[in-house]
Structure formats: C-alpha cells, structure tokens
Amino acid sequence: MDNLLFTQELQTYLGERISREPAVRDQHGVGFSYHECQPPDAVVYPQTTEEIAEIVKICAKYGVPIIPFGAGTSIEGHVLALRGGVCIDLSLMNQIMEVNQADMYVTVQAGVTRNQLDGLLEGSGFFFPIGPGVNATLGGMASTRASGTNAVRYGTMKDNVISLTVVLPDGKIIKTASKAKKSSAGYDLTRLFVGAEGTLGVISELTLKLHSEPETIYAAVCPFPSVEAAVNTAIKTIQKGVPIAKIELLDDQMMRAINRYSSLDYQEVPTLFLEFGGTAAEVEAQILAVQQFAQEFGAEDFVWEKDEANRKKLWRARTDAAPAALALRPGSKLMSTDVCVPISRLAQCIVETQLDIQQTRILAPILGHVGDGNFHLTILIDPDDFESFERAKALNERLVRRALAMEGTCTGEHGVGVGKLAYMALEHEGALDVMRAIKQSIDPNNLMNPGKLLPAG
Amino acid sequence: MDNLLFTQELQTYLGERISREPAVRDQHGVGFSYHECQPPDAVVYPQTTEEIAEIVKICAKYGVPIIPFGAGTSIEGHVLALRGGVCIDLSLMNQIMEVNQADMYVTVQAGVTRNQLDGLLEGSGFFFPIGPGVNATLGGMASTRASGTNAVRYGTMKDNVISLTVVLPDGKIIKTASKAKKSSAGYDLTRLFVGAEGTLGVISELTLKLHSEPETIYAAVCPFPSVEAAVNTAIKTIQKGVPIAKIELLDDQMMRAINRYSSLDYQEVPTLFLEFGGTAAEVEAQILAVQQFAQEFGAEDFVWEKDEANRKKLWRARTDAAPAALALRPGSKLMSTDVCVPISRLAQCIVETQLDIQQTRILAPILGHVGDGNFHLTILIDPDDFESFERAKALNERLVRRALAMEGTCTGEHGVGVGKLAYMALEHEGALDVMRAIKQSIDPNNLMNPGKLLPAG
Numbered sequence: 001m002d003n004l005l006f007t008q009e010l011q012t013y014l015g016e017r018i019s020r021e022p023a024v025r026d027q028h029g030v031g032f033s034y035h036e037c038q039p040p041d042a043v044v045y046p047q048t049t050e051e052i053a054e055i056v057k058i059c060a061k062y063g064v065p066i067i068p069f070g071a072g073t074s075i076e077g078h079v080l081a082l083r084g085g086v087c088i089d090l091s092l093m094n095q096i097m098e099v100n101q102a103d104m105y106v107t108v109q110a111g112v113t114r115n116q117l118d119g120l121l122e123g124s125g126f127f128f129p130i131g132p133g134v135n136a137t138l139g140g141m142a143s144t145r146a147s148g149t150n151a152v153r154y155g156t157m158k159d160n161v162i163s164l165t166v167v168l169p170d171g172k173i174i175k176t177a178s179k180a181k182k183s184s185a186g187y188d189l190t191r192l193f194v195g196a197e198g199t200l201g202v203i204s205e206l207t208l209k210l211h212s213e214p215e216t217i218y219a220a221v222c223p224f225p226s227v228e229a230a231v232n233t234a235i236k237t238i239q240k241g242v243p244i245a246k247i248e249l250l251d252d253q254m255m256r257a258i259n260r261y262s263s264l265d266y267q268e269v270p271t272l273f274l275e276f277g278g279t280a281a282e283v284e285a286q287i288l289a290v291q292q293f294a295q296e297f298g299a300e301d302f303v304w305e306k307d308e309a310n311r312k313k314l315w316r317a318r319t320d321a322a323p324a325a326l327a328l329r330p331g332s333k334l335m336s337t338d339v340c341v342p343i344s345r346l347a348q349c350i351v352e353t354q355l356d357i358q359q360t361r362i363l364a365p366i367l368g369h370v371g372d373g374n375f376h377l378t379i380l381i382d383p384d385d386f387e388s389f390e391r392a393k394a395l396n397e398r399l400v401r402r403a404l405a406m407e408g409t410c411t412g413e414h415g416v417g418v419g420k421l422a423y424m425a426l427e428h429e430g431a432l433d434v435m436r437a438i439k440q441s442i443d444p445n446n447l448m449n450p451g452k453l454l455p456a457g
Numbered sequence: 458m459d460n461l462l463f464t465q466e467l468q469t470y471l472g473e474r475i476s477r478e479p480a481v482r483d484q485h486g487v488g489f490s491y492h493e494c495q496p497p498d499a500v501v502y503p504q505t506t507e508e509i510a511e512i513v514k515i516c517a518k519y520g521v522p523i524i525p526f527g528a529g530t531s532i533e534g535h536v537l538a539l540r541g542g543v544c545i546d547l548s549l550m551n552q553i554m555e556v557n558q559a560d561m562y563v564t565v566q567a568g569v570t571r572n573q574l575d576g577l578l579e580g581s582g583f584f585f586p587i588g589p590g591v592n593a594t595l596g597g598m599a600s601t602r603a604s605g606t607n608a609v610r611y612g613t614m615k616d617n618v619i620s621l622t623v624v625l626p627d628g629k630i631i632k633t634a635s636k637a638k639k640s641s642a643g644y645d646l647t648r649l650f651v652g653a654e655g656t657l658g659v660i661s662e663l664t665l666k667l668h669s670e671p672e673t674i675y676a677a678v679c680p681f682p683s684v685e686a687a688v689n690t691a692i693k694t695i696q697k698g699v700p701i702a703k704i705e706l707l708d709d710q711m712m713r714a715i716n717r718y719s720s721l722d723y724q725e726v727p728t729l730f731l732e733f734g735g736t737a738a739e740v741e742a743q744i745l746a747v748q749q750f751a752q753e754f755g756a757e758d759f760v761w762e763k764d765e766a767n768r769k770k771l772w773r774a775r776t777d778a779a780p781a782a783l784a785l786r787p788g789s790k791l792m793s794t795d796v797c798v799p800i801s802r803l804a805q806c807i808v809e810t811q812l813d814i815q816q817t818r819i820l821a822p823i824l825g826h827v828g829d830g831n832f833h834l835t836i837l838i839d840p841d842d843f844e845s846f847e848r849a850k851a852l853n854e855r856l857v858r859r860a861l862a863m864e865g866t867c868t869g870e871h872g873v874g875v876g877k878l879a880y881m882a883l884e885h886e887g888a889l890d891v892m893r894a895i896k897q898s899i900d901p902n903n904l905m906n907p908g909k910l911l912p913a914g
Contacts, residue, residue, distance in 0.1 A: 102692060102801035145641040156639050158648070159616065174888040180797040181829045182613050183866035184602040184652055185873060185884055186910055187892045191615070191648035195641055212698030235559060241669030243700070282739055340637040344559035372638045409640035416642060427642055431631040434899060435644045441898035442891060453643055 006062040010044065010086070013054055017045040017092070028069055028079065028087045032134065034333045034381060034389070035077035035418065040067055040087035047092045049165055049173055049204040056202065057171035059086055065450050066169075068198040070140030071113060073132070075336055076417025078144065078197055082451035088202060090139055096120055097205065104210040105162055105179065110139025110203050126210040129154035132413070133322060139203045144415035145195030149246045149275075149318075152238070152371030154211060156413065158194050165205035166193050169443040179207060192438070197415055198449040200442045214277030217245070218287060219311040222274065222294050222302045223267040227251065227354070229297040230270045231347040234370040236293040238343065242286050246275035247371040248318055251354065254325065254365035254378075261324030262317045267301070272370070273318050275311075318367075325365045325378040332363075332380035337396050338420075339403035340374035340412030349406055350375060353399055360395050362388070374412035401426070421455045463519040467501065467543070470511060474502040474549070485526055485536065485544045489591065491790045491838060491846070492534035492875065497524055497544035504549045506622055506630055506661040513659065514628035516543055522907050523626075525655040527597030528570060530589070532793055533874025535601065535654055539908035545659060547596055553577055554662065561667040562619055562636065567596025567660050583667040586611035589870070590779060596660045601872035602652030606703045606732075606775075609695070609828030611668060613870065615651045622662035623650050626900040636664060649895070654872055655906040657899045671734030674702070675744060676768040679731065679751050679759045680724040684708065684811070686754040687727045688804040691827040693750040695800065699743050703732035704828040708811065711778055711822035711835075718781030719774045724758070729827070730775050732768075775824075782822045782835040789820075789837035794853050795877075796860035797831035797869030806863055807832060810856055817852050819845070831869035858883070878912045 011018055019025070020042050029039035041064075046052045059066050065085030072079060081087060090111035098107040104126065108117065114128075115135045121127055129150040130141060140146075142164065147156035154160065163177040166189075176189035193200060224230040227249070234247050250258065255268045274290065276283045291302045305311040317324075326334055341349050350366060357364045357377070368375030377399065379392045400410045400423050410416075410423040425432055432454070439446075439454055468475055476482070477499050486496035498521075503509045516523050522542030529536060538544060547568035555564040561583065565574065571585075572592045578584055586607040587598060597603075599621065604613035611617065620634040623646075633646035650657060681687040684706070691704050707715065712725045731747060733740045748759045762768045774781075783791055798806050807823060814821045814834070825832030834856065836849045857867045857880050867873075867880040882889055889911070896903075896911055 100799070100801070101696070103799040104696060105799075145639075145645075147639055151639060155616075158645060159612075168891070172887050172890075174886070174891060176888060178861070178866045178884065179799050179864040180831075180866040180869065181800070182602075182604055182608060182797055182831065182869050184795075184868045184870050185866045185877065186652070186881060186889075187895055188602075188615060188645075188648045188652055189888055189891055191645045192895075195643070195645055212696060214698065239558070239561060239669060241671065279742060281742060285736060285738060338641075340639055342557075342560040342562075342636050343638070344557070374637075374639065404635070407636040409635045409637040409642045411641045412637065412639050413641050420642065424643060427635065429631070430629050431633060431646055432643075433629075434625070434631060434646055437898040438644055438649075438895055441894040 003062055006064060009058050013058065014044055019043045028089065029081055031072050031074040031077065031079050033075040033077060034335050035080060038080040038082055040081035041084045043087045043089050045089050045092045049167065052088060052167045052202050052204050053171045053173050055088060056167050060170055060447060063445060065447050067449050068202045070111065070137030071135060073134040073136045074140060074144055074415065074417060076414050076419035078415060078417040078452055080418060090137060105207050106210055107205060107207045108138055109205055111137050113137050125213050127213050128208055129211055130157055130160055133319060138206050142194050142203055142206055143197050147413040149248055149369060151369060152247055153243055153245050158191055160209045161190055161194050161206055162209055163207040164190055164193050164203050166201040166203055168201045169448050197453045199439060199453045200448060216280045216283045217275060217277045218283050219305040219314050220274040220287060220302060221271060221314060222299050223269045223271045225298045227270045227350050228347040229299065230272050231370055232297045233272065233294045235343050237290050238371055240289065242289050244274060244286065244371065245277040248273040249368040249370040251366040254321055254367050257324040257328050257365050258317045258321060261320060261327050264317060321367050322378055325380065329363060329380045333383045335379040335381055335392050337377040337399055338411045338414040339399055339408055340372060341403050341406045341408030343373040345406040346370065346373050349402055352402060356395060356398060360391055362391055362395060372412065416453045418452060424455050460519055463521060466515050470515065471501055476500045485546065486538055488529050488531040488534065488536050490532040490534060491792050492537060495537040495539055497538035498541045500544045500546050502546050502549045506624065509545060509624045509659050509661050510628045510630050512545060513624050517627055517904060520902060522904050524906050525659045527568065527594030528592060530591040530593045531597060531601055531872065531874060533871050533876035535872060535874040535909055537875060547594060558583065562664050563667055564662060564664045565595055566662055568594050570594050582670055584670050585665055586668055587614055587617055590776060595663050599651050599660055599663055600654050604870040606705055606826060608826060609704055610700055610702050615648055617666045618647055618651050618663055619666055620664040621647055621650050621660050623658040623660055625658045626905050654910045656896060656910045657905060673737045673740045674732060674734045675740050676762040676771050677731040677744060677759060678771060679729045679756050681727045682755045684727045684807050685804040686756065687729050688827055689754045690729060690751045692800050694747050695828055697746065699746050701731060701743065701828065702734040705730040705775055706825040706827040708823040711782065711824050714781040714785050714822050715774045715778060718777060718784050721774055778824050779835055782837065786820060786837050790840045792836040792838055792849050792853065794834040794856055795868045795871040796856055796865055797829060798860050798863045798865030800830040802863040803827065803830050806859060809859060813852060813855055817848055819848055819852060829869065873910045875909060881912050
C-alpha cells in the first residue's frame with residue numbers, strides 16, 4: 001500500500017468511496033471477538049459487482065491483499081488484515097434485486113443484512129430461514145457457511161444458496177450456477193464458494209431460497225433433570241421425524257444468565273427451548289409427541305406458548321444469551337467455541353466439557369443447537385488477566401480434540417478464520433492438501449483474504 | 458496399456474481380479490444410453506479402498522487413464538473409455554459398513570446398490586430417499602449428483618451425503634468431512650466430489666443421511682386439462698409449503714405409453730402422480746390442500762390410493778415409464794433429455810417443447826419431476842435411421858437452449874458425461890475456467906475419467 005501509483009489508481013477510480021482514516025480502518029480490522037485488531041491500509045465502498053471487479057483488478061496488478069467485509073460480525077478473526085491491504089466494505093451493496101415469489105427465491109447484493117431481508121419479506125408469506133445471532137450480511141453468512149437455530153429443519157447456508165455471483169482474484173466475474181432448483185452440470189461451484197471465507201473470491205450477489213411461512217408457530221420451554229435427558233429428548237425427536245423448527249439446549253449456567261439478564265424466573269437446570277411450525281393440527285401433534293418424549297426422559301414441566309408476544313419474549317431471551325452471559329461478569333471478553341459432533345455423542349461431549357469447565361475455574365455457560373449436535377461455550381475472559389485467556393484457549397483446544405475424537409468438527413457454523421487454523425490439519429489430515437491445491441489454482445498469488453481458513457503449509 | 462511392465466504389475470497385484478476379456482470390456486464400455494461402446498483395456502475388481510489406492514498408484518505411475526464403474530446405468534456416456542485405460546469396477550465393494558440409527562446415517566462401500574440398501578433398511582423405520590429409475594450404485598449416484606422422484610422433499614445426493622472416502626489421482630486416500638451434521642471447517646470437499654463424475658478421484662466409501670419413514674403414505678393420480686394446469690397445481694403446492702413427497706408429471710404421450718405397457722386405463726391427458734407422507738392426519742390435510750389446488754386449475758378427477766398394494770402398482774407404472782416409452786416402438790434406442798428450469802418457466806418450456814416435438818416428427822413422451830422444474834423427453838430413435846438420430850440431437854439442443862434462456866440447466870440429474878459436454882460453455886461461461894483450474898490442480902495429468910464433464914479447452 002505504500003505504492004503511490006497503486007494508491008492513486010484506486011483513489012482515481014473510487015473518488016470519495018475510499019478511506020484511510022485510522023478510526024475507519026480500526027473499525028474494519030476486527031470482528032465480534034477476542035482477536036486483536038489488525039487494520040487494513042484502506043477501506044473501499046463499491047456499489048456494484050463491476051466496481052468490485054475493477055478494485056480487485058487494481059489490487060491484483062499491484063499484488064495487494066483484499067479482505068471482503070460485510071457487517072464485521074464474524075467471531076474467528078475473519079476480517080483481520082494480517083498482511084495489510086484493502087478492505088472491501090460491502091455495506092453500500094445493499095440492493096434487493098429480485099423477489100421471485102413463483103420460484104421462491106430472492107436475489108440480493110452481498111451487503112444486504114439478515115434484518116433487511118426479514119423486513120422486506122414480512123407479510124409476504126415467505127421467509128429466509130438462516131439466522132445467526134447477529135445482524136450479519138448475507139454475503140458474510142454465505143462466506144462462513146452460517147446457520148443458527150433454524151438449521152435443524154432448514155439446513156445451513158449451503159442448503160439455501162441457489163447461485164452466487166463471485167468476483168475472482170483476477171477480477172473476472174462468474175455465476176456459480178443457474179437458477180434451477182437442482183443441476184448435475186459440473187462441479188458444484190456454489191458450495192465451493194459457500195464457506196470459503198473470501199479466500200477464493202468476493203461474493204457480490206446471492207440468489208437465496210425462500211421458504212413458506214408456517215401457518216402456525218408455537219414455542220415451548222422444557223426443563224430437564226440432566227443434560228443427557230434433554231439431549232436424549234432431542235435425539236428421539238429427530239429420529240421420529242418430527243419436523244421441529246428449533247430445538248435449543250441451555251445449560252444451568254446459561255439459564256442463570258438469562259434469568260438475570262431478562263428478569264425471568266426459569267428453573268436453573270438444563271432446558272430445551274423449542275419451536276414448532278405447521279398447520280395448527282400438525283403443530284399440536286408435534287408438541288404432543290415431543291412432550292411425551294420429554295416425559296419419558298424425566299421432564300416434569302413442559303410449557304407451551306401459543307401467544308405470539310409470549311413466544312417472541314421467550315425467543316428474545318434465547319437470542320440474548322450471549323449478552324446475558326457477558327453480563328454475568330461485565331467487562332469480560334467473549335470467546336465462543338463451536339464444535340459439532342454426531343448427536344449420539346453430544347450428551348457425553350457436553351458433560352465431559354462441563355466437568356472440564358469446573359476444573360478449569362472458568363465461567364462458560366453453554367448453549368447448543370442440539371438437533372444438529374452443535375454447541376457453544378461462551379467463555380468469559382478477563383481482558384486484564386492474560387492467564388485466564390490462556391486457560392480459555394487450552395479449554396477450547398481440549399474441547400476441539402474431544403469433538404474430533406467423536407468424529408465431529410472444530411466448527412459447526414462460525415468458520416475457521418484465524419481462530420480455528422490450528423485444528424485444520426488435525427481435522428482434515430490429507431484432505432487439507434486438496435483444499436490447498438484448490439486455493440492455489442484459483443488464487444495463485446494468495447491475495448484473497450490471506451492467512452484465513454488454510455494454515456501455512 | 459501396451460506397456461508390459463504396467464500390465465504385469467497390475468496383474469501381479471490383483472491376481473484373478475483383473476479381466477481383459479473382450480466381452481467383459483465391452484460390458485464396461487457403455488451405460489444405458491445411445492452412446493457407442495468404447496471399451497477399456499482392462500477391468501479390475503478391488504475389494505477395499507486400499508486396493509483402489511494401489512491400483513490408482515500403478516496407473517498413475519504409467520500414465521494410464523482410470524474410469525470408475527458402478528452399475529453401468531449412467532446415461533450420458535460416463536463410463537466410455539475414450540482414451541482406453543483401466544475400468545475400476547466397484548461391484549465387489551458391496552459391504553454395508555455401519556448403520557448408525559442414533560445418528561441416522563449409514564456408511565457403505567461405493568459399490569452398494571440402491572436396492573441393496575433399501576433391502577437392508579426395510580423394517581428399520583429409516584430409509585434413504587434418493588432413487589433414480591434404475592438400480593444404480595451409491596458411488597455412481599454420488600458421482601452424477603443423482604436425484605429422482607423424492608428430490609422435491611428430500612433434495613438430491615448433494616443434500617444426502619455426509620462424508621466421502623475418496624482415492625485421489627495420486628493414490629492418496631482422504632475423507633472429505635467428519636460425521637457431524639454440519640461444519641464450517643474449510644472448503645466443502647464433499648460437495649466438490651459429489652457430481653464430479655469420477656474426474657477428480659474415485660469415491661470408495663460414502664456416509665449417507667437416513668430419514669425416518671413416514672407413518673402413513675398415500676398416493677394420488679390427477680388428470681388435468683393441460684400441462685399448464687398440472688404445473689400450476691405443482692407450483693401452488695410447493696409455494697404453500699405442502700411437504701409433498703413426490704409430484705410427477707406425465708404428458709398425454711407418456712400416459713398412452715404406460716396404459717399400453719401396464720394394461721391400465723388412465724385418461725391420456727397431462728397427469729400428476731403424487732405421493733404424500735406423514736402422520737395420517739397430516740397426510741389427509743396435505744391431500745385436501747392439493748386436491749383443492751388441482752380443482753382451482755380445472756382438474757375434475759382426483760383419485761387417492763390409501764391401500765399399499767394399489768399405491769405400489771400406481772408407482773410401478775410410473776417407474777416403468779422408460780420401458781413403457783420404448784415399447785411404443787420396439788427396437789428403438791432411447792435418448793433422454795434432462796433440462797431443469799425455474800418452476801415458473803416450466804409450463805412454457807414443456808409446451809414449447811411439445812410443439813417442437815410435433816414439428817420434428819419424433820416420438821418423445823415426457824415425464825417430469827415437476828416440483829423441481831426438471832423433466833425428461835424419452836426420445837425414441839430408430840438405430841437404423843441415422844437421420845432420426847440427427848433430428849433427435851437437434852431437438853435436444855433446441856431444448857437445452859430454451860432451458861438456458863429460462864435460467865435453467867442442461868442437466869438436472871443425469872450429469873454431463875460426454876452427452877452434455879457441448880453445452881457446458883453455454884451454461885457456465887467464465888465459471889467453466891474455474892472448473893478447469895480445479896480439475897488441473899487435483900488431477901494434473903488428466904488420468905481420472907478423462908474427456909468427461911469438462912469440454913476440451
């Protein structure tokens with residue numbers, strides 16, 4: 001970036017839509033995480049795919065790294081400018097380009113946020129199911145293969161992207177697929193760019209699947225005598241094919257946190273938060289089935305919420321779990337773990353981890369997308385206590401190794417960024433070389449979000 | 458293959474499990490299609506992933522092409538030995554390695570067939586939903602990204618493979634993913650090898666998702682006054698979120714064919730074959746909803762089948778559509794088209810194609826996986842009439858161009874093989890270069906099923 005010709009060329013092309021202000025750069029050098037800020041040299045604000053392509057061409061010509069940036073909500077250091085370079089902020093690319101109700105898809109620019117899309121779809125009878133806990137952009141969600149509480153029924157971003165427009169590292173623009181619902185026409189480039197964390201190109205537009213809103217939505221809360229009982233209820237629900245919309249586990253610590261934060265008085269024991277969708281008759285049948293499973297595993301209390309306001313209040317408490325956990329010890333930094341294991345191993349994985357947490361003398365409430373086998377520790381770290389940070393990292397490492405030994409993954413939905421780099425070889429072994437070969441073939445000069453996803457070879 | 462050292466090395470390693478018999482080679486040089494047989498130089502029969510790896514290493518050492526072979530049921534010439542080489546027949550790799558009911562997956566060797574897996578799962582309460590019209594191997598189905606009649610509810614192979622074991626072109630063995638239900642840990646290698654048609658490596662083992670069998674399954678048949686009416690009923694069914702299990706369109710010609718072939722007396726008009734699954738109450742609600750949509754679009758007759766024997770008879774007629782079509786003119790060869798378009802364009806695409814068929818003076822009954830926008834012409838070709846073959850090819854090309862103009866794809870589920878090579882550039886434009894780069898990076902010597910999927914550069 002010290003190359004004057006480069007700076008001039010970029011400035012000439014972008015006019016006002018480039019910033020080198022330290023405050024702006026600092027904002028763009030860190031996500032929602034404990035990672036240290038590493039600011040880019042400049043931040044640019046394209047408005048179209050073609051502008052991104054031009055920016056990428058200029059960067060490629062001068063060998064300058066490129067970091068795509070959505071809402072800055074990723075939590076594994078995905079946006080850190082490890083080698084400096086240009087941050088492409090996609091916030092001006094916030095146009096919804098087509099809503100096609102007949103074909104049940106929407107095409108958006110990559111900077112459109114989850115909330116913006118929700119707002120647009122409200123009242124249409126359709127919705128987009130993927131919702132991480134924050135107001136991320138859809139480009140960012142695709143790049144990290146995000147999911148959230150609806151994944152148990154609707155899958156993750158990989159299942160809900162029909163096609164992408166991508167700017168490649170040489171500035172060429174491609175579409176990864178047609179708008180057909182399925183295709184066998186060659187390699188699945190859509191799924192290659194979903195989850196690639198900006199290391200293979202910049203996602204500039206997305207065509208996403210819409211789903212019909214269920215006629216009726218009910219929620220329920222069910223406290224359990226143990227984590228095993230709660231998880232076994234979830235396993236049986238999935239096995240019996242109940243098309244449950246959400247099934248979330250909060251452990252005793254997390255229940256304590258949300259009670260305090262949201263002035264609630266739930267029992268402070270392992271608890272499932274559930275959501276059911278369908279016709280009224282379907283939903284009632286689903287609830288009766290799950291209630292019976294819960295009772296089999298020793299649950300005594302099973303509270304349904306039919307009322308929309310109460311249901312939203314209940315899920316608000318769940319959504320606020322991260323700030324609620326943080327409020328247990330104000331001033332803390334948050335480290336979120338993200339392992340995912342086959343569901344039959346989940347109870348054991350959580351119980352062993354709870355024991356580990358106790359022995360480590362760390363505060364780490366747990367919540368889990370239990371229908372998928374995915375759970376998060378929200379580890380609270382004292383930023384002034386280096387040793388607590390080291391203890392948290394060691395706890396996370398033991399957790400990842402535990403999950404991998406159970407045929408699981410180090411990250412169910414947050415992505416690798418820099419935070420999970422250390423586990424990639426352990427998880428993938430020889431397959432990591434295939435990933436490296438792909439990276440090398442598409443981005444031979446390693447300019448696209450360098451240092452993320454793939455550990456140094 | 459004229460290299461004596463190579464032949465000796467392979468023979469020494471495999472003993473009896475190698476054949477150079479002309480009849481065996483000929484069997485392995487053609488699938489279920491109109492393509493001319495191109496036999497491999499030898500056929501080998503490994504029993505384990507490690508044996509495949511050893512075979513691949515020997516081939517790689519001598520630069521000999523490798524063609525993976527499942528049941529030989531692909532229809533786009535996927536198994537043609539265009540440059541000679543060794544055909545790896547996976548039929549001895551027919552072990553079911555693990556059935557995990559708690560985690561709802563099964564791990565199989567790649568040569569296990571669809572029917573074999575069905576037989577194993579019978580009575581377990583679980584099933585595997587992907588079923589092409591033939592008894593293909595699961596490795597082959599993954600390689601072509603197959604789907605079939607259940608895709609409207611359960612997705613395609615891409616949605617139902619959890620993890621693959623793959624032998625790479627250098628003989629290394631990798632696993633593409635853990636057994637977790639979801640992961641954000643790096644590039645999605647599973648989805649890269651699904652649909653790669655053996656051009657990036659040999660799939661040797663698969664871990665597949667199981668689904669719970671619905672409590673109740675009903676079927677229905679509904680004749681319509683027009684293709685548009687039938688397709689509009691399908692669109693509304695999907696839009697309203699009815700979780701229909703199957704929704705298949707047969708045109709008047711195809712209804713004539715199945716009436717004759719299966720001694721039935723359905724009306725010879727555009728007809729939907731439907732299947733519904735769930736609890737009895739859910740299924741009845743679904744049927745009432747779809748029946749109402751059908752009536753809105755002018756259907757007068759809507760026959761449910763609750764009885765299992767009758768239901769199976771009905772679907773047997775649908776499954777026999779290809780032989781039924783062939784029986785309209787015995788001795789014909791079959792060319793199957795496979796376009797898939799956004800569902801809102803489907804009626805127009807079919808109607809224009811029917812007109813084209815009439816004008817081309819060709820016999821080509823139509824059936825469609827209408828919930829996905831995918832339909833097939835079963836074009837009957839007189840093998841002694843070269844000109845009828847040329848007319849069929851031209852018809853298919855016009856159909857593909859029509860589908861691409863509607864933002865569709867040239868192949869919804871059959872794959873590219875050699876039969877769709879000519880349309881890859883038209884469909885993918887610049888994205889084809891990304892596919893080529895990936896192929897080059899993983900199989901730099903172009904030994905894995907050469908000449909398939911990617912047109913010459």
